[in-house]
Amino acid sequence: xxxxxxxxxxxxxxxAAITELLxxxxxxxxxxxxxxxxxxxxxxRRIAGAHLGRERPNHTLQPTALVHEAxxxxxxxxxxxxxxxxxxxxxxxxxxxxxxxxHARRRLAARRDAGLTVAxxxxxxxxxxxxxxxxxxxxxxxxxAEIDPRQSDIVELRYFGGLSVEETGxxxxxxxxxxxxxxxxxxxxxxxxxxxx
Amino acid sequence: MxxxxxxxxxxxAALEYPPxxxxxxxxxxxxxxxxxxxxxxxxxxxxxxxxxxxxxxxWAGDALRTDERDxxxxxxxxxxxxxxxxxxxxxxxTVYLAERQDHEFVRSVAVKVLRxxxxxxxxxxxxxxxxxxxxxxDHPHIARLYDGGSTDDGRPFLVMEYVDGRSIDEYCDETxxxxxxxxxLFQKVCAAVQVAHQNFVIxxxxxxANILVTADGEPKLLDFGIAKLIGTGIAFGAPGVTxxxxxxxxxxxxxxxxxxxQPVTTxxxxxxxxxxxxxxxxxxxxxxxxxxxxxxxxxxxTVEEPPRPSTVVGRAGDARSPAATEIAARRGVSVERLRRxxxxxxxxxxxxxxxxxxxxxxxxxxxxSLDVERHLDRRPVLARPDTLVYRVxxxxxxxxxxxxxxAVLVLVLLGVSVFAVRSRDRAExxxxxxxxxxxxxxxxxxxxNANRGGSQLVTVRxxxxxxxxxxxxxxxxxxxxxxxxxxxxxxxxxxxxxYELAEExxxxxxxxxxxxxxxxxxxxxxxxxxxxxxxxQRGDYGQARSRLLEAVELQRALLGSRHPxxxxxxxxxxxxxxDSGDEASADRFYREAIEIFRRGPHPRLGLALGDLASxxxxxGTAAEAESLYREAVALQRELxxxxxxxxxxxxxxxxVLRGDLAEAExxxxxxxxxxxxxxxxxxxxxxxxxxxxxxxLRAQGRxxxxxxxxxxxxxxxxxxxxxxxxxxxxxxxxxxECLLERGDAQAGIQLAQALAVHLRVLxxxxxxxxxTQALLSRVxxxxxxx
Numbered sequence: 017x018x019x020x021x022x023x024x025x026x027x028x029x030x031x032a033a034i035t036e037l038l039x040x041x042x043x044x045x046x047x048x049x050x051x052x053x054x055x056x057x058x059x060x061r062r063i064a065g066a067h068l069g070r071e072r073p074n075h076t077l078q079p080t081a082l083v084h085e086a087x088x089x090x091x092x093x094x095x096x097x098x099x100x101x102x103x104x105x106x107x108x109x110x111x112x113x114x115x116x117x118x119h120a121r122r123r124l125a126a127r128r129d130a131g132l133t134v135a136x137x138x139x140x141x142x143x144x145x146x147x148x149x150x151x152x153x154x155x156x157x158x159x160x161a162e163i164d165p166r167q168s169d170i171v172e173l174r175y176f177g178g179l180s181v182e183e184t185g186x187x188x189x190x191x192x193x194x195x196x197x198x199x200x201x202x203x204x205x206x207x208x209x210x211x212x213x
Numbered sequence: 214m215x216x217x218x219x220x221x222x223x224x225x226a227a228l229e230y231p232p233x234x235x236x237x238x239x240x241x242x243x244x245x246x247x248x249x250x251x252x253x254x255x256x257x258x259x260x261x262x263x264x265x266x267x268x269x270x271x272w273a274g275d276a277l278r279t280d281e282r283d284x285x286x287x288x289x290x291x292x293x294x295x296x297x298x299x300x301x302x303x304x305x306x307t308v309y310l311a312e313r314q315d316h317e318f319v320r321s322v323a324v325k326v327l328r329x330x331x332x333x334x335x336x337x338x339x340x341x342x343x344x345x346x347x348x349x350x351d352h353p354h355i356a357r358l359y360d361g362g363s364t365d366d367g368r369p370f371l372v373m374e375y376v377d378g379r380s381i382d383e384y385c386d387e388t389x390x391x392x393x394x395x396x397x398l399f400q401k402v403c404a405a406v407q408v409a410h411q412n413f414v415i416x417x418x419x420x421x422a423n424i425l426v427t428a429d430g431e432p433k434l435l436d437f438g439i440a441k442l443i444g445t446g447i448a449f450g451a452p453g454v455t456x457x458x459x460x461x462x463x464x465x466x467x468x469x470x471x472x473x474x475q476p477v478t479t480x481x482x483x484x485x486x487x488x489x490x491x492x493x494x495x496x497x498x499x500x501x502x503x504x505x506x507x508x509x510x511x512x513x514x515t516v517e518e519p520p521r522p523s524t525v526v527g528r529a530g531d532a533r534s535p536a537a538t539e540i541a542a543r544r545g546v547s548v549e550r551l552r553r554x555x556x557x558x559x560x561x562x563x564x565x566x567x568x569x570x571x572x573x574x575x576x577x578x579x580x581x582s583l584d585v586e587r588h589l590d591r592r593p594v595l596a597r598p599d600t601l602v603y604r605v606x607x608x609x610x611x612x613x614x615x616x617x618x619x620a621v622l623v624l625v626l627l628g629v630s631v632f633a634v635r636s637r638d639r640a641e642x643x644x645x646x647x648x649x650x651x652x653x654x655x656x657x658x659x660x661x662n663a664n665r666g667g668s669q670l671v672t673v674r675x676x677x678x679x680x681x682x683x684x685x686x687x688x689x690x691x692x693x694x695x696x697x698x699x700x701x702x703x704x705x706x707x708x709x710x711x712y713e714l715a716e717e718x719x720x721x722x723x724x725x726x727x728x729x730x731x732x733x734x735x736x737x738x739x740x741x742x743x744x745x746x747x748x749x750q751r752g753d754y755g756q757a758r759s760r761l762l763e764a765v766e767l768q769r770a771l772l773g774s775r776h777p778x779x780x781x782x783x784x785x786x787x788x789x790x791x792d793s794g795d796e797a798s799a800d801r802f803y804r805e806a807i808e809i810f811r812r813g814p815h816p817r818l819g820l821a822l823g824d825l826a827s828x829x830x831x832x833g834t835a836a837e838a839e840s841l842y843r844e845a846v847a848l849q850r851e852l853x854x855x856x857x858x859x860x861x862x863x864x865x866x867x868x869v870l871r872g873d874l875a876e877a878e879x880x881x882x883x884x885x886x887x888x889x890x891x892x893x894x895x896x897x898x899x900x901x902x903x904x905x906x907x908x909x910l911r912a913q914g915r916x917x918x919x920x921x922x923x924x925x926x927x928x929x930x931x932x933x934x935x936x937x938x939x940x941x942x943x944x945x946x947x948x949x950e951c952l953l954e955r956g957d958a959q960a961g962i963q964l965a966q967a968l969a970v971h972l973r974v975l976x977x978x979x980x981x982x983x984x985t986q987a988l989l990s991r992v993x994x995x996x997x998x999x
Contacts, residue, residue: 112273116273148266153273163218164218174269176273197225201221201224201225203264203266204257204260205256207266210266211259
């Protein structure tokens with residue numbers, strides 16, 4: 017087993033590396049984003065996996081915690097500027113969307129497979145009417161991005177990235193009032209898309 | 214169809230109106246374009262459903278979460294078990310009443326089907342290996358674990374004894390058990406936990422829902438050993454702990470070490486038992502654990518002191534708990550009577566079980582039960598309230614922002630403990646006085662807390678200011694008590710670097726004493742001692758020395774030359790001499806102090822030995838330094854003395870310099886364990902530790918990791934002490950030195966900054982300044998990789 021000290025020293029290393037990558041990305045260095053993504057993606061998957069495992073409804077996650085948690089784990093924030101933080105959030109929200117949609121897709125596949133061999137039948141799926149189908153939502157967001165890319169970004173940052181209105185505004189460079197207005201109308205558009213298959 | 218941008222503008226504007234006025238607005242805005250109007254109406258009309266589908270405060274992952282809850286229905290079979298009905302639904306999965314039929318014999322069992330993905334795939338294998346141990350626990354108050362496996366679709370399940378009962382809190386309330394009856398029932402629970410502990414099984418998730426009471430009034434503990442088997446109870450997400458597969462344990466009952474993700478011991482179960490007892494007695498839980506914020510959850514569990522049980526009786530209930538009179542009625546007494554019953558012994562017993570530090574809890578469930586027994590027999594119990602020293606130290610640790618903790622420890626611990634020892638030597642009257650002071654200081658700490666609305670952190674400064682303002686009033690006519698209180702306040706001011714205010718308090722304490730007892734009195738010597746300590750902290754070594762010499766002379770004359778107080782003053786004289794560069798005197802003072810401390814032995818013996826070791830180590834007598842360190846470490850380990858952290862750190866540096874890296878690593882690992890258990894992650898102790906850890910890594914040739922560790926150390930010092938502090942600069946030198954060795958161009962900047970601080974604070978002639986200068990000149994010479 018790895019000694020805690022050794023592990024910590026290594027985390028420090030990778031934290032510093034990610035800070036550097038973010039900086040490089042910020043400075044528009046070629047290839048920086050490609051190198052940044054896998055590390056952030058892996059971390060988000062880990063965090064999302066941990067949070068998805070919790071069932072008790074009163075343990076519902078404070079959404080903003082997620083990307084912040086990833087951020088704190090990955091980045092040595094003392095040496096990072098405010099600007100880098102918002103960049104990070106933007107990347108993380110996009111990756112989190114990918115994590116969750118992949119997760120939903122895998123689950124669907126697993127359920128199809130299990131359907132052939134299930135022994136514990138009949139089973140009662142407990143998904144209520146308020147649960148959104150993430151795969152359908154993802155596709156609807158792709159369509160929204162074609163006619164109104166900013167609205168699609170806002171949904172991504174808010175709903176997948178868990179960012180607050182203010183943080184979303186910071187990332188996109190718009191006022192909180194604009195974010196609120198766009199978020200409200202985007203939800204209406206998506207709802208219409210999702211109700212008509 | 215109109216483009217979305219056009220529709221969107223009208224939709225957004227319509228949403229600004231209250232729902233009743235929207236239709237009118239839309240009609241006006243769309244004028245005679247009926248297609249547009251219909252479109253806008255359609256979008257606006259979906260608002261409430263859209264909000265339900267994509268609520269603003271939700272996260273997309275929530276959509277995947279409840280989805281996992283598909284469960285087998287009654288009637289289904291799992292192996293030889295037929296599920297009859299669902300009897301519980303919890304974080305881990307669903308529990309069914311089931312029956313097994315073999316050889317015409319029907320047996321009722323409880324089958325717990327875990328959620329998919331709850332446990333790692335090894336569960337079944339681990340179950341096999343643990344089953345022997347779990348099967349060995351045969352106790353009437355522990356539910357048996359019979360079987361386990363995985364269903365055809367890969368879901369793990371466990372088969373347990375079926376217990377028909379209610380959870381212990383419900384049972385106690387519904388049958389209106391009195392306090393004494395509740396205690397007797399609780400003792401049975403303790404006995405069961407004790408038996409499991411003797412079989413090396415820790416429960417890890419004790420809570421009322423896992424303690425059922427059957428109709429005949431016998432308790433049964435459920436799920437013993439299950440937590441470990443399926444990976445719950447490990448942590449509920451402490452940062453830095455791998456969470457894959459681990460599941461949240463119930464935070465309300467989680468011990469501080471569990472919250473931090475640290476190893477769980479039998480004392481962790483004792484803690485959870487303490488929470489259960491708190492609840493059975495008062496009807497309240499010791500804390501309100503916030504729902505969402507993980508860091509805040511951990512903070513509450515690891516830092517917040519639970520209120521004394523007797524003080525929460527009669528507190529206005531929140532939405533979940535019934536009114537005070539109802540709580541009391543369920544225990545067959547009035548509110549006032551309940552409060553009086555709990556006050557004293559039961560308060561102390563419960564708080565001892567709930568102690569943040571596992572070492573201060575009852576070591577065993579049986580010990581907790583025996584103390585309850587003593588209370589029931591009206592015999593004196595073992596639990597005592599925390600000493601003032603402990604509380605003040607903990608308080609300062611909790612509110613440590615910018616507090617040089619070592620200084621506080623040295624002064625406060627020392628100051629107050631001398632006082633405490635003395636009051637113990639004397640009669641009851643003195644003990645009562647100590648109690649009065651204790652009460653005053655605790656009140657001072659908590660009143661400062663209350664002023665800030667409870668949850669916010671109070672600064673030490675606020676607490677002290679409040680205390681300083683109240684002391685004169687509170688101890689009118691009791692000058693010696695007032696002086697003792699002002700000593701403590703003054704010493705703590707020293708700790709947070711408020712030297713002017715400290716001086717004010719310490720001087721007024723001295724004057725009070727001079728007026729009350731005259732100049733030749735041990736308490737006046739104590740004042741001199743504390744004032745000497747203050748001068749030392751300020752760096753005025755000359756004044757410190759003369760005050761301390763005056764103190765020690767007085768103490769020798771009044772108390773005898775072998776009195777422990779003489780030893781503590783000599784020890785501080787030694788530290789003072791060492792820091793001012795007078796090594797010969799330091800050596801003499803330390804050795805005299807050690808000789809006195811050895812008679813006791815005095816708790817400070819370890820510290821003094823460590824200090825002497827660091828002195829002789831500098832002079833190159835390595836063998837003596839090492840044997841002194843070894844003795845110091847052994848002593849402090851035995852006492853669990855707070856100075857152990859410092860000694861381990863000093864010793865590790867010594868060993869690194871001597872090249873004994875394996876031993877150094879062992880010591881640092883021990884130090885880290887203590888730090889993680891007792892100190893804030895951002896503290897001077899951690900900053901020092903990172904520095905020493907960096908030295909070790911560097912000596913092992915792991916330069917990259919060493920640089921990271923040194924950087925962490927330096928940045929922590931920088932954040933806590935500021936850039937201009939000598940200790941920050943010293944850490945920066947280590948960091949720079951490490952960079953230099955790596956050929957990193959940053960080295961020069963770091964060393965130059967540190968040198969500037971050295972020159973300003975220590976002067977050009979100080980050895981540290983010179984060695985930094987030498988390093989910097991090596992940078993100029995070194996072939997640096999850009």
